[in-house]
Amino acid sequence: MELQQMRYVVAVAETGGFTRAAERCHVVQSALSHQIARLEKELGARLFDRTSRSVRLTAAGEAFVPVARQALQAAERARAEVEAATGEVRGRLAVGAISAVTAVDLAHELGVFRARYPKVRIGLQMEMSDALIGKVREGALDVAFVGLVPGARTTGVREKVLARGELVGVVAPDHPLAGQEWTSLSRLAREVFVDFAAGSAARRQRDEAFRAAGLTSEVAFEVTTTEFLANLVRAGLGVGMVPEALASELPGLSTVRVRPAPERTERVVWSALGPSPAAAAFLEGLGVDPG
Template identity: 45%
Template sequence: MEIRQLRHFVAVVTEGSFTAAARAELIVQSALSTSVRNLERELGAELFDRTGRRVVLTEAGRALLPQARQLLAGAEAARQAVAQVSGLGAGRLAIGTIQTLTCVDLAGELAAFHREFPAVQVSVREAPVEELIDGLRAGELDLAFLAPDARRLPDGLAPFATWQEDLVLVTAPGHPLAAAGRTLIRDLAAEPFIDFKAGTGLETAVRRLAAHCGLERRITCDVTQIGLLVDLVRAGIGVAIVPRRIGEAAGLPCVRIRQPEPGRSIVLAGRAPRPRNPAAGALLDQLDRLDRFDRLDQLDRLD
């Protein structure tokens, strides 16, 4: 059994298909399929049910998954220890992020990181909050930008940075609210809303705001991509509540919401007390030098 085979097996589970896993591992699909087949042959059991169109773990596959993740985490820790000694001349950095991140220029920060540490391979996963938390816990992610559903992070995770994002109502150009420039929550009861996917940090923040103000939104459409949400708002299908920078970047009217003025917290989290991966530590230090966030020393400072 080889570490490479276990990595390919976990990649199929994480990415949801052999095709996506091969793309993530930067190899051709036939090579990845052969690697998994060899692993199955060595273990004497099939790990995936290939009879349907979806990739489904067999009982043997489910039994192997936690062990494989543990072995891969151990192997990665060994690699990172060597990389640390050699001054990050090698290694990997796995970052998770919510889709609607606007408080950090992630592409710009990763570009700056790459210029300083070009030999470190960076992987970025965009997913709902719970999936990112699971990735942190499993050791698949070093850091993740979250919009947590609770005031405190789950045990074993620590906040390394926090931001506050303003939320605004976006409308189609020419909408009556666009001219007013501001609105009260209670005045939105008759408006059709376009909602983001349930389970995302944005959906949670908007749902909480509506519940707090007693607003029963009329959802006419829900989507999983923020770009599509913006296009639907522009087309006049409904209004939506989004981070201000998303509305401004889209060129849509941004209507200020009063009583209360909405916002949400974004947290950069990792495993406590500090990432063991030196590449993750280097990224945190880079952000700290740029003075882009306030470090948190205690979990209860999220309250």
């Protein structure tokens, strides 16, 4: 079993086809197909169900792909460790972040890191907190910036709290609450909400505060980014709640403090196995001791 064969299998699984996988791996499709067929023969099981219209992982493939990813990541990590030992930080830095990061100026920090370590390949993914933590746990991401309720516990990762804050209400300029300095949570609960998906870490920041106060709310619009939440609120379709530090960056909305206010923490998380040399250098640049 060779790393290149694993790389081909993972590419097919991620792209959904042999042609696209071959393009990603910069090989002709026949060579990629031949190597996967050799691997399947060695394993004694088919990894993909192929039809004229689709390629799907078999049960054996579903079991194989996560382990193959780990093997590829371990090989890349080994190479990066050797290079770091010789005095040069290389490899990759895969960063994840929610759209409501306020504790750090992420674009600036990535720019500073790129200037200092030009041979590190940097990538960024924007997703919800739970998905990001899962990807760090699996090794698909090296570092992620997430937002969680203060009491939330993470598993399989290391973390540091970067900031604590409150959520504030945001409403359209012509809303009855616009211009008010503060309102009660019970008053806001009478409004229709624009919010993140039910069960997400971002949604729990508000839901837990409402639940503690014995309140419920109607969510008519579910979004995945703060920017789209702001667009819908600006259009008068509902009200929203966002981190206080972010509210001032959303033009065309009126901010209202709420009591009792939902609380949140921003955290940076990294692998429980310890950071790669590139991830360690990035964390240290943020003033975080990766241990």
